[in-house]
Amino acid sequence: MLENEKFISSLTKNDKISLINLLEGLPIELNKFIKRNINQPWFEMEIFRGPRKLHMFSSIKKWMDMGNTNGMKRTETVDNPNASTYQSLYSAILYKIDNSKFPTYIKNALVGFMNAESYDDETLAKLECEIAKFISSIQDHSLRKDVCKIILTDIILYKSRVCDFYTRVSTTSFDIALDDEDANLRYYLNSCILSNMNAHKSFADGHDLAVFVYMYYRLLGIANLIEKYNLAIRFESLIDPSDSDYLGEFRDKLFEFCTDNASVTSCMERLVHPERYVTDVSQNFIANYNQPNSIDNTDNVFTVGSYTVLFKDNAKLQEKGELLSNELTKLNPDNISLFFPEATPDSISFNLQENDIGHIETSKNMLVGTVYTKFDDVMKYILMVGDDIYLLFKISTVPSTIYGINLEENNNTRKVISIKKNASVFYKYISEV
Numbered sequence: 001m002l003e004n005e006k007f008i009s010s011l012t013k014n015d016k017i018s019l020i021n022l023l024e025g026l027p028i029e030l031n032k033f034i035k036r037n038i039n040q041p042w043f044e045m046e047i048f049r050g051p052r053k054l055h056m057f058s059s060i061k062k063w064m065d066m067g068n069t070n071g072m073k074r075t076e077t078v079d080n081p082n083a084s085t086y087q088s089l090y091s092a093i094l095y096k097i098d099n100s101k102f103p104t105y106i107k108n109a110l111v112g113f114m115n116a117e118s119y120d121d122e123t124l125a126k127l128e129c130e131i132a133k134f135i136s137s138i139q140d141h142s143l144r145k146d147v148c149k150i151i152l153t154d155i156i157l158y159k160s161r162v163c164d165f166y167t168r169v170s171t172t173s174f175d176i177a178l179d180d181e182d183a184n185l186r187y188y189l190n191s192c193i194l195s196n197m198n199a200h201k202s203f204a205d206g207h208d209l210a211v212f213v214y215m216y217y218r219l220l221g222i223a224n225l226i227e228k229y230n231l232a233i234r235f236e237s238l239i240d241p242s243d244s245d246y247l248g249e250f251r252d253k254l255f256e257f258c259t260d261n262a263s264v265t266s267c268m269e270r271l272v273h274p275e276r277y278v279t280d281v282s283q284n285f286i287a288n289y290n291q292p293n294s295i296d297n298t299d300n301v302f303t304v305g306s307y308t309v310l311f312k313d314n315a316k317l318q319e320k321g322e323l324l325s326n327e328l329t330k331l332n333p334d335n336i337s338l339f340f341p342e343a344t345p346d347s348i349s350f351n352l353q354e355n356d357i358g359h360i361e362t363s364k365n366m367l368v369g370t371v372y373t374k375f376d377d378v379m380k381y382i383l384m385v386g387d388d389i390y391l392l393f394k395i396s397t398v399p400s401t402i403y404g405i406n407l408e409e410n411n412n413t414r415k416v417i418s419i420k421k422n423a424s425v426f427y428k429y430i431s432e433v
Helices: 002-009 013-021 028-037 061-065 088-098 104-115 121-136 141-172 185-199 203-220 244-260 264-268 274-286 315-319 321-330 333-337 354-361
Strands: 052-055 075-078 301-304 307-310 366-373 379-385 388-395 401-406 416-420
Touching: 002 028, 013 088, 013 141, 052 061, 052 088, 061 075, 088 104, 088 141, 104 121, 104 141, 121 141, 121 203, 141 185, 185 203, 185 274, 203 244, 203 264, 307 321, 315 321, 321 388, 354 366
Parallel strands: 052 075
Antiparallel strands: 301 307, 307 366, 366 379, 379 388, 388 401, 401 416
16 A cells, blocks of 8 residues: 555656546556545645546546535536546546447446556456457447447547556656657557548558557567457458458458567558658647646637637637537537438548648638647547637548538527538648647
């Protein structure tokens, strides 16, 4: 117990916050110790003053409330998980699971994965094997695909972040140098996989997907178990059979790497499009990995809940901070598709390119800014037209048009906007924010 207290006390303020945010996945003994001692003056009370706003899915809420004084609870319950002082990402994922249409047994399994240990390569590898076994047991292909999607986009990114964080702080606490490549490599590799599967489906992309999947499992020490435990199933289940070149090359190259027992370094050298993962992933996934709260409020930047907003002349946005936080959480692809008959959830993307933004910027009386969530992996663009605020997105079946949906909802209806690009013009956009 004294060893755990010494370890926590040795951490920086930001690392103590991360310790709480990434609690579910840490060693069980440390997890229990943190919950029992969350109210100690040398721990949480040292890093935060004032009332804590916590979502009901936060695993520390009941423990913080045990430290009440004068009969008053230390926490306030918030409905929006992204507004939670701590564990906003963890709560948001549980909220997503709870509000999904999955059968109860699948919801329970997904929550179990979220709470499982993943603090080192061994525990993360064990979790991957359990996930593969569970996915293999799902016979309905559509249901299996949906399960794989939330595992790819949410659960594994969270669990790998836990592993990277604990590996760093537990190693450096003993004055042992940690290689730079290990600092956030598990999270980075999974971010590359997500980027690949979201945006790239060519023959060459199948090759790159195999590189990243193999590197990840090789790092965890289970590359030799890929076939035995069917570890590739959670990726294959997400690939449309019509993308035969992409799927075929992924399978062939993954088998080849396993047969050759390729090293992580040699695999990295085989990437066909390494430049994509420098821009797509480094900027959108890693830029704020270690210091998610480090951007100070300026004339162009402010935070609301767990969102950081970058917007020129943002006074009007700050006035609508609560609306911004609540509605951005609500407007996911499933919700947006209800307002656009031509769209399905899978066809909606928040990934806008420079050329897209350029066409918007040339329109009169339109201001564009960006919003991202603490610990999130997706940057979103918002548009202000007069007093109206729109969330921008694209529909893959209509590539020549940029769409926006109003944040304000009245009687289950929302204003929508569409901006058609000029095919004869190509813009190189340079942000002024």
